[in-house]
Amino acid sequence: MSATGEQYVVDEHGNRVAVILPLQEYEQLQEDLHDLAVVAERRNEPTVGSENSGSDTSSNGGGVRDSRKGECRERYRSIAA
Structure with a gap:
């Protein structure tokens, strides 16, 4: 078994x-x-800045937030591009 647990x-x-x-x-x-x-599906949609989103995203750089978990999906943009 490896360090991450897969066999x-x-x-x-x-x-x-x-x-x-x-x-x-x-x-x-x-x-x-x-x-x-979801990111790939929404690739061509305009992003919403923190001033328009109705929620404070300034702590994560104003990235697009995942509506299911409220987590920033900014890290996936480069993969989906």
């Missing part, structure tokens, strides 16, 4: 064919994947 399933030749992840890590990956899909 590999191998075939008869020793080739990795599947991975077993801790449930919490899997759920985090699913959430990240969803967030990236």
